[in-house]
Amino acid sequence: MYILGISCYYHDASAALLKDGVVVAAAEEERFTRKKHDTSFPLNAITYCLKSQRITMGQVDAVGFYEKPFLKFERLLGQHVQMFPKSLKTFVSAMPSWIHEKLHIRKSIKKLGYEGEVYFIEHHLAHAAASFLVSPFKKAAILTADGVGEWSTTTWGIGNEKEIQLLGEIRFPHSLGLLYSTITAYLGFTVNNAEYKVMGLASYGDMDKKTNSYYEKLKQVVDIKEDGSYTLDLKYFKYHYADRMPSQAMEKLLDGPTRKKETEVAQRHKDIAAALQLILEEAMTAMLKDLSKKTHYQNVVLGGGVALNSVYNGKILRNTPFKRVWIHPNPSDGGSSIGVALYIYHTILGKKREKQHQLSHAYLGPAFSTEEIQQFLDARGIRYSKFKNQQELIASTAKMIFDNKVVGWFQGKMEWGPRALGSRSILANPCNPQAKELLNEKVKHREHFRPFAPVVCADDALKYFDCDKPLPEITDFMLMVYPIKKEWHKKIPSVTHVDGSGRLQTISRKQNHLYYEVIKAFGKLSKIPILINTSFNIRGEPIVCTPADAYTCMMGTGIDCLVMGNFLIKRSDNEQDQWNSEHDAKD
Amino acid sequence: MVTEAGKRVQEFYNKTPFPDYELERFKTKEDLRIAAYPFAEILDRSIPENASIIDVGTGTGQLSAFLSLRRKCVWGIDFSDGSLSKARKLKEQLKLKSWTLKKVDLLDTEQIEAIGRKFDYVLCMGVLHHTGYTHQGFENILRLLKPGGYIGVGLYNTYGRIPLQIRKFLAKTIFKNNNILNNTIKDWFIRMQIGNIEDKERARGWWSDQYLHPYETTHSVGEVLKWFKGNQIDFYQTVPSSTLFDDTSLETAGVWNTTSQKYPSFLARICKQIAWIWQTHQEGGYWITFGKKKI
Incomplete structure (x- = not known):
């Protein structure tokens, strides 16, 4: 049974596909259209989800939308009437998109080639479902808070097996x-x-x-x-x-x-x-x-x-x-596409929650095979070398990082959510005191005060960070900032924030074997198994998705080399494609 | 039934197999998957994994080999030994166990019956218009389809093929005796149809198929709808669409999708086919009709 969840028209548009309750594919539209926070109907993301399972809409059993557009429209109308005439200007500018798009979700879904049931659930229920139904908990208290959904801005409730009950809310405009x-x-x-x-x-x-x-x-x-x-x-x-x-x-x-x-x-x-x-x-x-x-x-x-x-x-x-x-790795509106799909599967259709339904990783996006990457490299006439085997890949990547090179890391399925978690990442040496400045200025073109995040193998985390014990699962999604133990502040200056904290990501071998081994190999060289992990993009650009995005991004920045699948591409070998991305950096 | 046209066509394909390719291009199954046309990819997603498929007139078998990658039972039949021998090499090279190849003349009812089984999906892409007995051929291939099974028939359109026929006339008469110009024009015409032409065997194959073919006919939408009606086949859709103002996304809807199109009226068919003159000129006016056999 396939269920498709859709979220769009407000913040980040996205689509997610469940197969028998397991999230098998999910991606944000921005990664395909290359428009940061793209809100448009996620046709590309939906196509990706279907392609990944080799199906068409004909095989999809239910489609869900992450909020109730009419209820939201009602709030909007009420709000504008209340504030008339001060609200006239925004009212006039907001109306066309409501009339042409936002109230016609069913029509847009029909254009996909789907005529079955479309479910609309409340915005905050979708947030609650996205987090609770893939969490490891059978019972849990739930708190959701964001800008605004239909009326609610904050809700709380309880989750019990497959049921979710929201018990209270704070309503717009208090948010x-x-x-x-x-x-x-x-x-x-x-x-x-x-x-x-x-x-x-x-x-x-x-x-x-x-x-x-x-x-x-x-x-x-x-x-x-x-x-x-x-x-x-x-x-x-x-x-x-x-x-x-x-x-x-x-x-x-x-x-x-x-x-x-x-x-x-x-x-x-x-x-x-x-x-x-x-x-x-x-x-x-x-x-x-x-x-x-x-x-x-x-x-x-x-x-x-x-x-x-x-x-x-x-x-x-x-x-x-x-x-x-x-917490869901993508807890904001983008993640609600998973939320609504799960809510349909468990709560509306009443299917039992099992262990396999838990979200244990965020690698849900497109992947590219060795052949596809090689075809791209050959077609573009890019100079590259191929690693003999995984051992060589791991050892040379660790060595390059240890030699203070900035490495673009493009492996496997793209991450779901706003954080790069070791599939589309830029890696660097945290022991290098110049790394932060170098990355901020030459690579990411961003404000100097912005910190970089460390990634550490889960089994080493407690040595370097003052984490909760036992380590919460969600440190895997880079959702927690913890103090770095004092004795390490000076040894890993580039990932230590001004207040001595770090937004760490932990990684286990089971989740991402290659990434884990690279960190361990780097640890052997430097005695500290921690890397700088930052998203593979420049400021204001969505994280890269395809080999072409990654190559273009590398050539426009100070990234020294790109480890993409089994291939090593050096910036210095491909001078013909170099450009300066500094002017393209935006907010 | 061996017709005069059939003989010529058989000889032609023995000499110039289609769709030709350099075997070296497909070292792995993944190579075959990547090389699939966007439409072949949509077709693949439109057919469930557990379905049985027969590709009638499979030629060198690039499409049926691709469809067999994730299925248990895919057949490819053709009457040209030349094409089939290349297909067999590919099968061996990639060890495609679920792909069965057999020499069958689709106009020969006995040979068709001798296959001895029926399939969930029957595909016949760009074949019937080279047989001389298109309608007869269509009825023959229906013998291979299970009740409730799905069919896809690809043909040249009477209107859509007009630009290619003009190009063909230019290439074969006006530029025939001018070697330099001829090659440039040939190059340009082929690029127009298949994009880059690095695979020389593929380019040669396409040139022969489109410009040097000994026998071809063209067909209108109305004609095929009549065949469907006469043989208890429910119409699903055509690609490209023959319905006015149809904005369904083919990539998500796939083919055999009932939401995407309605039965095209006479006027809609005429308007759309006139539009196809431009819309499908690169593909030489190629179009496919999809339907389902009544239970």
């Missing part, structure tokens, strides 16, 4: 996600895209509630009750009736106008980011504590874009009574 996005806009970063930069920036600010004056100021904006529910003071916001997010009152409160993109990031901005992070953590902790009290469950799963706040995720088990936590 933690939108608060975070508003401050993101205030700090001069792109909304729905660069929230993670604000999280990274927060570490440079004053994380002490007593001394950071912006903490008290932002507290005037959000009123967090004891049970974690919260309300926003709407005079500081504009998003409910205009495109711009922070209002003049907010600018006044935060002592200055919205930062313009090209201007410098001042200490004030860093402190605001820190205060925002403090407030988010306070609200989340209060909600989780209350949820634990209400449900008495030991496990919790998180969903929605807020669950990408890895700095907070790393603190959940320390700050709340929960014993285990699980």
Whole structure:
């Protein structure tokens, strides 16, 4: 039985395919269209899902959409009527896409060649399902938080076997996600895209509630009750009736106008980011504590874009009574395509949850065979060499990284979700103090304050990081930031963030054998089995998908060589294709 | 039944097998998979893995070999020893156990009956228009189809083939005696149809098939719909589409998809076929009709 899940028209469009309840393929549309956060109907992603299973829509039994468009439209209309005439401008600009696309999902699905049942489920239910139904837990408390779905912005509930019950919600316009996005806009970063930069920036600010004056100021904006529910003071916001997010009152409160993109990031901005992070953590902790009290469950799963706040995720088990936590590798809207498909399979069709339904890895995207890669290389006249066997591949890759080369790593199936997890990664030596600067400037063309993430074999993690014990499964998805043990700070400077933390990814041999062995081989050379792992792209570009994307990206940046399948391609051997991607880097 | 046209065609294919390829190109099964045309890939996905398939007039067998990669029972039949011998070499080279090759003349009912079994899917791509007895051939191949089984028939379209016939006329008469110009034109015409022509045997094969073929006929949509009706075959769709304003995505819908098209009216057929003159000129007006045999 095949079930197709679709998510689109708001944040990241994506498609996912289940075969008898197991997620067999999933990908975001942006990887194929090469438009970052592409929201359009995910025809390419759907085609990929079908191709990967060698089927057509004729064999698909059910299709699901990740939210209820009419309910959302109702909210939108209500909101605009309420705020009339201030909302007129946004109303006029938003309407065409609703009339032409967003209300015609059924028609778009029919064009795929499908006439069967289409299920629409609530936005936050899809978030909850995406996390709970593939988690290792039979029972768990559920918390989802993001910008806004139909009406809900935050929901909590319980998952029990195949049933999901949402018990409470906070409704638009009160939204933690939108608060975070508003401050993101205030700090001069792109909304729905660069929230993670604000999280990274927060570490440079004053994380002490007593001394950071912006903490008290932002507290005037959000009123967090004891049970974690919260309300926003709407005079500081504009998003409910205009495109711009922070209002003049907010600018006044935060002592200055919205930062313009090209201007410098001042200490004030860093402190605001820190205060925002403090407030988010306070609200989340209060909600989780209350949820634990209400449900008495030991496990919790998180969903929605807020669950990408890895700095907070790393603190959940320390700050709340929960014993285990699980988060989907793609918890924001992109991941909801899996959520709706799972909800149909388990909850609507009533199929039992089994062990094989758990999501133990995120390698769900397209893969390319040795023959396909070679055909591409030959057709383009690219100079390359072939590794004799896997041992040689592992040993030479480790050696190149040890020699401070920046290596593009393109192997197997592409990752699902916003993080590169060892299929489409750029690898470098974390012991090299210049690595961070080199990668930020020459390779990724991004802001100097942005940290890089370490990848470590799961069996070595506790030696270097102050992690929760036992190690949560989701460190595999790079969803947790943990303190790096003090004695290692100076030895791996390039992955140690300014506050001594690192957003680690752990990897087991079972999950990704080649990647695991490369890290181990590097460990033998350097005595530290940790690598820098960053996504294979430049700033503002989707992660590479095909051999052609990878090659083009390498040739435009300071990546020295590309290990793609069994082949080694050196930048210096292919001077004819070199270009400078610096001007292409965007937010 | 051996016709005059049949003999000429058989001789022609013995000399110039089709679709020709250099055996070296397919060292592994993966090579064969990558080389599959986008449409062959869609066709492959449209047929379930456990179905049995027969490709009538398989020639050198590139399509049926590809379809056999993930199936247990795929047959390829042809009446040309020249083409079949190349197919057999490919079978041996790639060890394609589930691919059965047999010499059968599709116009000979006895030979068809001698196969002794029926299939879930019968494909006959670009074959019947070279037989001289297209309708008879069509009825013959239906003998191989199980009740409720699916059929795909590829033919040259009466309208769509007009541009190629003009090109053919130019190549064979106007540029015939001018060697330099002839080669350039030949090169250009073939590139138009199959893109790059690095595989010389493939290019030669295509040139012979499209420009030097001793016998071909062309057929309209209405004609094939009549055959379908007369033989209890439900019409599913044509590729390219013969319905007006059809925006179904072929890549996801596949063929034999009932949602994608409705039975084309007379007027729709005329309009679409006129459009095909331009739309299918690169493929030489090639089109395929898909249907299902009533139970």
